[in-house]
Amino acid sequence: MPSIPYAHSLPDRPSEDWHSLEDHLLGTARLAEGFASAFGAGEWGRLAGLWHDLGKYSEAFQGYLRSVSEPDATGHKSDLAGRVIHSTAGAQHAVNRGLVGRLLAFAIAGHHAGLPDAEAGESGLSMRLQEVPEPIDRAPTRLLEHPLPPPPRLCVIGDGPRRAFALAFFTRMVFSCLVDADFLDTEAFFSPRRAGLRPDGTVSCSDLLGRLGKALEEKQRLAADTPVNRRRREVLAACLEKASLGPGFFSLDVPTGGGKTLSSLAFALSHATQHGLRRVVYAIPFTSIIEQTANVFREALGDLGGQVLEHHSNLEPDDPVRQTDRSRLAAENFDSPLVVTTNVQLFESLFASRTSRCRKLHRLARNVIILDEAQTLPPQLLAPTLAALEELVANYGATVVLCTATQPAVTRHDGFPIGLDGVRPIIDDPARLHASLGRTSVTLLGATSNDDLIGRLRAERQALCIVNSRRHASDLFRRLDDPAALHLSASMCAAHRSEVVAEIRRRLLPAVNEPCRVISTQVIEAGVDVDFPACFRAAAGLDSIAQAAGRCNREGLLSAPDGSPSLGRVFVFDYDRKEYPTASLIEQAAQCFREVAPDHQLGLLAPPATKAYFRLRYWQQGGQDGRGWDRGDGGQSVMGCFAPDRKTLLHAQFRTAVSAYRLIDDAQTPILVPFGDRGRELIRELEMMPEQPEPERLRAFDRNAQRYVVGVYDRGLKALLESGVLLEYHGRYCLGNREAYHERLGLTFEALGLDPDRLVI
Template sequence: MFHAHSLTERPESGWQPLADHLVAVGALAGARGGKFGATTAARYAGLLHDLGKYTLAFQRRIRDDWGKVDHATAGAKMAVTLATPSNPRLQTPDLLIARILAHAIAGHHAGLPDSIGTVGALDDRFSRELEPLVDQWRNEIAPDATGLMPPFDLSDVKSGPERLPRALAFFGRMVFSTLVDADFRDTEAFYAAAEGKPVDRDWPRLPDVVDRLIVRLDAHMAALAAGAADTPVNRLRGEILGNVRAGAAKSTGLFTLTVPTGGGKTLASLAFALDHAKRHGLDRIVYAIPFTSVIDQTAEIFRDVLGDDVVLEHHSSIDEEKLGGRTARDKLRLAMEDWAAPIVVTTNVQLFESLHSHRPSRARRLHNLARAVIVLDEAQTIPRPVLRPCVAAIGELAKRYGTSVVLCTATQPALGKADGFPDGPDLDPSRELAPEPDRLTRALARVRLARVGDLDDEALVSALEASRQGLVIVNSRRHALALFDCARAAGLDGVTHLSTRQYAADRVRILAGVRQRLKDGRPCRVIATSLVEAGVDVDFPRVWRAEAGLDQIAQAAGRCNREGKRPIDESLVTVFRAPDHPPPREIAGLVADMGRVSARHDDLLTNAAIRDYFGEVFWRIGPERLDVHGVMKAWRLSAGVPSFDYRKVGEAFRLIDSEMAPVIVAIEAEAKQAIDDLERSFLPPGSAARKLQRFLVQIPPRIRFGLIARGDVRLIRERDLGDQFAVLVTDKLYRADVGLHWEAADGNDLDLLMA
């Protein structure tokens, strides 16, 4: 008997038969791939993924813990061999797909490999001498290498020789996702059954609960309307909601939702997603948000409206891939998130890094993006150095995977082919969910923009002192904290500091206090970084914004006179230069772009000015700097043989260039309990990571290293968890009003990164 997984403390009769595992994984992978026409291809990969376990060497290993045996390469190699026609010079579609599937099979544990050229690449692995297979596999699993090519419409990729390999490489990544998830699921089920521990991770299916969710949303919207004043802004919000929901009847694909800040985009886009999912039988809704600072607010809104049992909030910065011990069972206890929930609220980092990752834990969730609704909130915030591959990925999902993607923003970036964006998708104007966005912008105009010269911190404090309620937004955490100290020293009443120095749970409480002070008419002076611009619902009579790009200026303006209750002339957004805190080079370039555009537009907050601005930015940057990692050139085909750089792309691609490292601030009881349970191994590391995500502060790695060296931060279970759980020990370095003030550890004035 050949076995897939062992239970060393039990007789072999209780071990998992290899054929059972391969057939089960093939069936599970095929079911997942069926959503995008890959039933046959995914089943084929599943049947062959552990073929190398049909060797005497591997069976000795699991019986006697005897060395390491490569059990993945054999299946990858056989996948190509079985699909090769009798005439080896004949290149067939099935052979091409088999070569692509070989990457997924070879990488189902270590990650998708490159095709050629590096140690561990597919050609390198195929050249190695492998343990001989025992022929028993042919009768037990009988893989069929025909019909592997999916029924895709590839007419759109024929216009450029580089487009077909991109589409096929993406298909390979999606099949890899089905395989990894199926393998994890079946292996997890085997060990859970053996230990008598049921796997309780199943979510309700969206099609089964969508009617209930729509009823809840309708009741919530009715209550909001009943309690809202009859104002022009609220009437426009109602009009926008009606138009957006009417658009849900349109076919799946790419949509835009261009609504000025304060127009009710969040709930309107949720209403569209639910209605659209019901209309087309889609499987889930993924709401991607640019910053972790806003995800808590959005997830809380969705839980309040729809219920806790359908919303997954996933944005942990703890790297779950690096957790756990060496055995399969240890890794499975992590229960790495597969985004199977009906409603997923996540970050752009999680979404786009998963779409370009070679690593199994991240790629595992990708098949759940097929036949989904993806709402990209604040779509203009996708970082420009990776904008082309990000746009290409969402275009691919919309074109060939039954996915609807909504580019949702007040400042719509010019990403379509008609806009001249490199490799841009076809953005049909008729698929704008809020018709007449120019009219909406005019109707929702609520502020006056004033560009002034230098304002140092003393001048800003004086301006705040003269305004009972006001918001200042600056470009760095360093500046925000310095300005906050200056305002406190001046004795300003109601002054509040808000940045990513504070962990998410504290930011939620701080914002709740700010909103209450604004509502009560009490003094409320907030000094914040740009995190407050991305969908944070606050309404100030005055806003000051340090110079930045026009999109950020427009977002800042959305925090001023948000409800339209004040006269426009009294609702002033002042754009200033901070002489002692100049913007970083990237933002300085955007300031210059805005300066050129301002000469051509009297009103910078119109859609025409914003389109012009993005065109200026993309022209200045150029196509190469919109894809700094060369992702768009990483996929090649030569005579039906793929040369794909999965691993190179996965290792290089980062949505945000500046690496940050998490520090856990375990001051609150919930965080303390999670840390205690983790230390005593009562809580799996993956579960701990998700419990602790609300208590993380991101800091530069070199600063965290210094805190660890000084004993201000300690690593939990370093031997098996590495540096993933770094917990603040010196509690006095954190205060809710200031956040994590790491400079106080040794008095050094260290560089701080932007929020």
């Protein structure tokens, strides 16, 4: 056995060049201690780092390292990789040191495979703690004899079960510190070049605030002195003023078109600068608009726009400004001063068990977290979601801003006991702001046939019609049969949609003022700033209707023939729901609107209507026992996975909670489409790749192709496969028939087969 125990070996290199185990433990402990110090748990992080690889001191593990790194007498190397479990020894040592060591045991036992359940057969922590581990006699006493810290002093909100949840949350945060530190220390040994590319932290929130302030000053200088722009200036001033208040919960209740996006960022950066917070995380409900929001921030931040990190599931942009080696590394652990991500990525990470998803969690401590359109959180997961937000604020020094165009729907009040308490409004009189920014009137049309709707659209010179499904949008566009009409939906690739949006904006310019009738899905409701005199909206949640109204008379410039100010006209219609079914959450929200609307027809976007709507949509969904707010997949309670246990202190089912806590992700299977010359070039490039292309080449291709793909759900993918229009290369689908991509509608399902005369390639 070598005289020096090692943590990692280097194939075909002498053992003197290997990674010393003690160096690795000390290096990981140093990093983990620094990470955990952000929430007052530095000693917990240090011990997790010191003990996580104690099992590598065993003779079995050291023999394994030699077997996989040094050839035997026949010149072959062993294939025993991964067969020596080394994480159990450290977990057992932590438990043997005292009761609170169980918190460390969860983190240490899971630092490779992920946080375990307390009870899950042989893979559960309880069974692993009973195993007979490999001896670790060679571990230095100075590493083993550290005393455990006292139990974490956590601010517990509520009763016993909430204490169990708080302890589990603390354990996951320590786990995050450990796995990030372990990865970074290992990376520094194996790949110093990669480690050197990581962000150096030299750009702060203060730097971003200075650049944003200059951009906003210039924006206001150039903006016309209109009533709407005056209200936007008031919103910004309120955000900057309230930024001096201490960390905690805030609400920013601003109607669509009120300048909420940049004003909320100004609040966050100013608040972070004044209170020593570390970064801003901006969470958005829809993947489809994250790119637009990030681009707004980059434009405002100028030279520092490269500090904006996009982080989401199915978008890896090709623009080197938006995606660099540094940003890809920063995405692994949120190591950036400004992160733009999705609700799915943020909240599922808060309940994750896998190491890759948990690495970033510790960086949420002492952050500003902005939840854009906070009212889109799913009602059946409100209890665990709001509990996680309360933990971040109460015990990890975070500030959470609830941004909404309607009203804060998740604050505590009678009948909604799980709501957030102590939420401070940034806008002192939101009702007055809503009234002063009222630029539309809303009319209920009731049941409306496609033909009737088409007739109404034809009577308008410029009008926007928003529906709930791609097929409904396609059918209406075909029936409209207007060469000057435009279609916009997720059936079109991003490059195609960008061209259409640019054309819409051009036609709506006052100096151009051309006919502009647009049939769109919800993709236009957020992140696309357009200004129509009339808007037709299929029945949906009241918050979606408010977003649609924000695309009507957005600048408040409409005037009557006599020159007096005029309101934009918003018409809400019902449609054939059997013919055009939509997602259950959309239909549930629409049904809540239908129940509320008859009693509020004179003010459908006013605060009384939104209060009545959210009473149905959120506040009454819990049922008598409150379980309706905690109903994960299969009916599993998420909070029930963290039951109190006085005997063991923590009895958490971490992996069961992951399975139960599932937000609806809009990630779909990407189909590469032949839009424009570039789209066809990409398909040819994919087809011409060698049989086994290098992984880096495929990753580069995916980045370049991102704006030329259309996402489809499983049913759509099945239909395309059955029609025979798809080609598959290297696990990626592309269209092999140009007729399957309509120049105005995007991806369609009418084409059949790979017609040789119509092949893309």
